[in-house]
Amino acid sequence: MDGAELFLAEVAAILRVDSAHLDPDRDLTSQGLDSLMAAQLRQEAQRSHGVLLPIGKILSRATLSELTDQLNTAKQPGDPRSWQTPRRRVRPRPFLRAGRRTRPRPRSDRTPLQPTRNPTSLLP
Template identity: 40%
Template structure:
């Protein structure tokens, strides 16, 4: 979704400009490279912000000039289309000074320039050997970004509730959920920033969010309101277990089972 929005926001780009820039960058000295990148970044940012390049202050974040989420996606798309380097949207929106953003762009271009096949390097898939931490998929990046736009939202909480009339042992149900979480790494995953990049990190511990509610004697409207409240609780993607399980006891053999999970791990 984020990539689609960014692509739609960005105007058609002359790809020969990016190729020519990289050729110039490759043959320039280090000081000249940094000056080239700073100038080009300022020009691209100014075009997106509909202002002059002289207003892009290296010591100030682009938010001071009105950069919002949609403009950040447009700027990211323009930079990637023209220069082949992707700057994280979160870095553009986080108040990072323009000079530091240009420095990241310089580092990305340096990696491209040093590759034997620059075009192939831009599309290369990095290898990751750490089994506890991974980059986000494109869909996860979109969900992560949308969550940070609306931290208290619940649009991507998914799950449901079902009422059963059966003898049920809460401790056994909760133990089954713990074993399920221990078995599936996705259910032990959190999403956080590291070096300006969103990553997913798998915990070795099967942390759980389990609760038992005794609602015997309560009317349905009250029970329903409690279920909805538990279902809609926002997730902190960096710290919370991203699956929650609830049992509501309505009678001796009458239960409501509720499960909710954030879509980013579903």
């Protein structure tokens, strides 16, 4: 099964229809795709093809054949229009040392709280 057939099978599974009922010349929203299904389709395309399709493109008036063509061209290396899965950037976390979460040290110029008097002890 090539990439186009796999993508068509994924779309059919998400729309819960047979792949023979999908029209490649109609957009997916007119065939019953909503925003939650578009997010699921984006995740499936990323998982199976390694390509991150924009949800706006899936929900726009792009036809199924246009999306399939974009998916195939995005898998070709060197294409400036490709939407490859972005690499995750690791940002340093503030208070992580040696794999342990530590808290900032208290400032020494703060005075400790004094115990308060019990108001009932002031009664005669």
